[in-house]
Amino acid sequence: MTKLSNKFSQLSKSSKIWIIVSVLIVLGAIFILIKAKKAEENLPTAKTYSITVSTLKLEKGKVSLTxxxxxxxxxxMDVNLASKIAARVDYVKNSGVFVKKGEIIAKLDATSIEANQKSIESQLAAAKTALKNLEATHKRTLELLAVKGASIEQSEMEESKIAELEAKVESLTQNLNDVTNTLTYAIIKAPVDGMISKNTVNVGDMIMPGQPVATISASxxxxxxxxxxxxxxxxxxxxxxxxxxxxxxxxxxxxxxxxxxxxxxxxxxxxxxxxxxxxxxxxEGIKIPFDAILNRNNKSYVFVKENEKATPVEINIIQDGEDGAVISNNELVGKEIVVAKQDILLTLLSGASIKTEEK
Known part of the structure; x- marks a missing residue:
């Protein structure tokens, strides 16, 4: 101690002042810390408030999710109408028109088909007349042949010609049926009630078989x-x-x-x-709202109310819908669960107390 006193006395006046000030600063800092600690110890304990939440009592019953x-x-029944013949368009309905089934949509020029039809009708009439006359002649030939007034050769020749005429009549009849059917294609009718939604031809257009004419949207x-x-x-x-x-x-x-x-x-x-x-x-199922579910780490939880606390319980979701989900946890039937936003549910994980919202 004497040595320290001697060393201190040997210091210059300014050094002595600096040492004294430093010591005073340290002592002041220690005094301030002690006072702050005492003030902190005297502060009142912070109050904790319960979180007000809504609850839902789980029941099992008939559930529908959408x-x-x-x-x-x-x-x-929508149809696309097309031409089955090559012809010029004489008439066609405009798009945007409502039509009934059987109503005429378009008319095609059938002049050439009608001319062909008349030609076949004339040929058929001539063939039928020739056949009728030959059959009458052959009948007389057979009568004469019975009395040896005609030859067998003549009879066989007539039978051959009759067969040829019968084949010709049959062929012309088939041709006439085909032409008559083709003539019906010159008038295009609506197969259903509906709206002409699209028109692809105009009057005067030359169209070919298979070319679209109009589209009808059924009603x-x-x-x-x-x-x-x-x-x-x-x-x-x-x-x-x-x-x-x-x-x-x-x-x-x-x-x-x-x-x-x-x-x-x-x-x-x-x-x-x-x-x-x-x-x-x-x-049958247990339906819960989405606001009752907390999703964490790919698992889902609900908070079961137990006095003033909410205990997290893992749930198994069977199916979710627009307004909720169905779970398979039958052990939760009759329990009250917390219904709140996600931030409140996260707060409940820390063990915060709850208070049921007054209804």
Whole structure:
């Protein structure tokens, strides 16, 4: 201690002042820390508040779940009319016109067909007359042959000519039927009630066999085509709040299973997209809202109310829909679960206390 005093006395005046100030600063800092610690110890304990939540008592019963989808309107009665003959267009209805079944859509120039028909009719009439006369002659020949007034050669020659004329009459009759049928193609009629949605020819156009003339969109027998994932079971389809059965077509498109939905007519158009609700679950089950489910690490949980605490319980989701999900946890029937937003459910994981919302 004496040595330190001697060394201190040997220091210059400024050094002594600096050492004294440093010591005072350190002592002041220690005093401030001690005072702050005492003040902190005297602070009141922070209050914890319970989180107000809604709860839902789980019950098992009849459940229906739906998902929104888009279906496409189709109609097998829609027709594309085409010409079956080569002719000039004399008349055609405009697009946008509603037509009834059997109404004339277009008329084609049939002058050449009619001329051919008359020519065949004349040939047929002549052949029938010749056949009738030859049959009468042959009848007399047979009578004369019986009394040896005619030769067998003459009789056989007449029979040969009769056979030729019969074949000619038969051929001309077939030709006349063909021409008569072809003549009907000159008038194109609507096979169904509907709207002429497309017109592809004009009056005066020369068209060939197979060339399109008009398209008719039928006014009835519409149905919806629905495509859903193959792992999704479809029970019914709701269209404008009406339920219709979904008929599986046992075919797929781009990996999606096809269903046909026969709907009541209601101003639909072919190719129109219609919003529908597909029923994906129908049966006994436990339904819970999505606000009751917390998803963490590919697992799903609900929070069961136990006094003032909420205990997380892992659940098994059978099927989810637009407004909730169905679970298979029968042990939760009769339990109250918390219904809240995801941030509140996450807070409950820390063990926060809860208070039931007053109803």
């Amino acid at each position: 998902l929104p989808y888009l279906a496409q309107t189709q109609n097998d 009835s027998d519409y149905y919806l085509m629905l495509y859903v994932p193959s792992n999704l079971k479809v029970y019914n389809v709701f269209v404008q709040n009406k339920s219709y059965p979904a008929i599986p077509l046992n075919t797929t498109m781009n990996g999606l299973t096809a269903y046909r939905v026969n709907v009541e007519p209601g101003g639909m158009m072919t190719g129109e997209r219609v919003e529908v609700n597909v029923e994906v679950f129908n049966g």
